[in-house]
Amino acid sequence: MKSIAVLPQGSVSHEALLHLLGGESVDLVHHKLISEVFLSTAGGTTDYSVIPIENTIEGSVSLHIDWLINEVNLPMQAEWIFPSIQNLIGHPQEFKGADGKTDYSKIVRILSHPVATAQCGQYIREHAPWAELEPTGSTSGAVEIVKDNPGKGWAAIGTTLGAATHGLEIVARRITDHNNNFTRFVLVGPEPVALARKSNGDKTSLLVTLPEDFPGALHQVLAAFSWRKLNLSRIESRPTKKKLGTYYFYIDVLEPIESVLLPGAIEEIKALGCQVRILGSYPTYTYEEEKAEVQ
Ligand SMILES: O=C(O)C(=O)Cc1ccccc1
Secondary structure, three states: OEEEEEEEOOOOOHHHHHHOOOOOOOOOEEEEOOOHHHHHHHOOOOOOEEEEEEEOOEEOOHHHHHHHHHHHHEEEEEEEEEEEEEEEEEEOOOOOOOOOOHHHHHEEEEEEEEHHHHHHHHHHHHHHOOOOEEEEOOHHHHHHHHOOOOOOEEEEEEEEHHHOOOOOOOEOOOOOOOOOOOEEEEEEOOOOOOOOOOOOOOEEEEEEEEEOOOOOOOHHHHHHHHOOOOEEEEEEEOOOOOOOOOEEEEEOOOOOOOOHHHHHHHHHHHOOOOEEEEEEEEEEEEHHHHOOOOO
């Protein structure tokens, strides 16, 4: 049985993984922090890590992409998307007013993963702009802290699974600023993944470093893809962290690495003097709403 490192029980990552697996049995190893998730697979304790890398509202989860680029050498082996449905969670009755409705003035602190908090910015500004916002390693980690601190006016933003895991109540449902809020996850690890579920295509993620003082280098890199009609689904720059103003380009190509034209494009880009690192070539799984078990 394969082992998979993932954020705590009831986190969005955990929900998303359960959906991807669709009942396939694996050994789940929960960690409080994403750094611990990465390191457990990098150190060989687990076979794969579940990493959220992009969100509809927040964009790239830069910290996680930077870990993939700089801290570990773990190829991406699968990608899938899953809705992030966030709720306000607290102790039963703690935020009830005399009229039975939620009395937001009782909320003094809201804890959650920063990506989840950012997804609910409008809701917080409208209902409890005074609340102190405390970042946690995961949404369910926030729910656990709230569980351990009753009567203090603390609430968490998290999933229904997170609330159920820790026996807390949903104070308000679906509080993200936009309903169509999805997160892209990757499974990273040394070996390819064999899932029973059928994939919906393949992707290759590349990290391209441009040579210095080469006017038009990015244009030429993109031309190598465009004249071969290789479809790109994402291009993003990340600082190299070595010198101010120098960037990597993170590029997703909608083809597997063994496709006819992609290796030639990579060779052409290398011939321009660029460095190319293959971050992974992997199946993608789209979200099929009718099969999902999200509340
Ligand atoms: O904190 C969690 O539950 C996570 O899995 C990280 C996260 C947070 C918000 C959106 C997607 C993933």
